[in-house]
Amino acid sequence: MSIDGQLPPKVRLLRAAAGLLAKSGGAAVSTRQITQLAGVTAPTLYHHFGDKEGLFDAVVAAGFEEYVAGERDFAPSGQPLEDIRRMWDQHVQFGLKQPELYLVMFGNIRPESRPAVVADAEALMEEMLNKAAVAGQLAVPPKEAARSILAANVGVTLMLITEKAPERNLELSTMTRDAMIFAVSTEQAREAEPDSGKSPVVVAAIALNAALQASHSDQLSSSELKLFLEWLHRISTSSTS
Numbered sequence: 094m095s096i097d098g099q100l101p102p103k104v105r106l107l108r109a110a111a112g113l114l115a116k117s118g119g120a121a122v123s124t125r126q127i128t129q130l131a132g133v134t135a136p137t138l139y140h141h142f143g144d145k146e147g148l149f150d151a152v153v154a155a156g157f158e159e160y161v162a163g164e165r166d167f168a169p170s171g172q173p174l175e176d177i178r179r180m181w182d183q184h185v186q187f188g189l190k191q192p193e194l195y196l197v198m199f200g201n202i203r204p205e206s207r208p209a210v211v212a213d214a215e216a217l218m219e220e221m222l223n224k225a226a227v228a229g230q231l232a233v234p235p236k237e238a239a240r241s242i243l244a245a246n247v248g249v250t251l252m253l254i255t256e257k258a259p260e261r262n263l264e265l266s267t268m269t270r271d272a273m274i275f276a277v278s279t280e281q282a283r284e285a286e287p288d289s290g291k292s293p294v295v296v297a298a299i300a301l302n303a304a305l306q307a308s309h310s311d312q313l314s315s316s317e318l319k320l321f322l323e324w325l326h327r328i329s330t331s332s333t334s
Contacts, residue, residue: 098132103141105131111152115193115200156194157210160187161217173225174274174282180221181246181270185263188250195254199247211247215239222277230282238277245273 096105096112109131113122124145128135142148170176188195198210219239226235233241249266275283 096131102131102133102137106133106138106141106148107152107155110148111156111197112193114149114152115196152194152197153210156191156198157213159191159194160184160198160214173221173228174230174278176221177218177225177242177274178270180218181242182266184246185250185253185266188254189261192254195250200251211243215243218243225282230279231277232279233277241277242273245269 096108098105100108106127109127110122113126113130122145124135124138127145127148128138131138138145138148142151170179188199215236216239219235222231222235222238222242225231225238231238249269253261253263253266
């Protein structure tokens with residue numbers, strides 16, 4: 094990994110920290126590693142961010158600002174559930190375009206620790222779902238729907254990031270998205286939606302596939318998990334109902 098030396102020192106520090114955090118695998122990232130990669134001295138880091146933790150906070154904040162800009166960068170269509178689909182797709186594209194930044198924002202979750210970025214992302218989703226609730230299209234409270242949809246959205250995005258770009262099947266994202274929206278919608282809203290043609294077994298396989306890919310489960314050996322995921326992938330890409 095290299096950083097363009099022509100960029101301003103502050104930008105280089107942000108990019109270096111984001112890249113090192115994403116590749117750290119949960120291990121500690123030192124100030125020395127960051128400053129060496131950014132091509133600056135430690136006092137430069139302290140000048141711009143106060144300390145290393147301040148820099149890490151700025152990495153997440155900058156990423157979320159860009160994420161929010163993308164989420165809001167479309168005019169409401171007047172069809173709230175359709176807007177949720179677009180919000181889902183933009184979330185996935187954000188992750189695929191900037192995987193290192195996405196992993197810092199959503200991939201470094203710790204047990205019993207709920208990052209502010211996740212709560213803020215849910216609030217954005219809930220804001221849109223409130224409109225669907227007012228229109229009588231939600232079968233569950235907007236907050237509950239937002240949490241469920243965002244969890245699936247993050248899981249699918251993390252799964253796609255781990256795959257080689259030529260092998261990514263974005264149809265899995267589309268099917269999971271539609272299955273989640275269907276699950277929180279009222280019967281009236283469902284009747285107005287086109288049938289995806291996918292059986293409940295396929296939908297369940299898609300959801301389980303995404304969850305396992307994102308969870309780093311230690312309940313199965315690596316070979317068992319690889320085989321299980323291969324089976325799930327075959328089911329989830331099946332065109333039969």
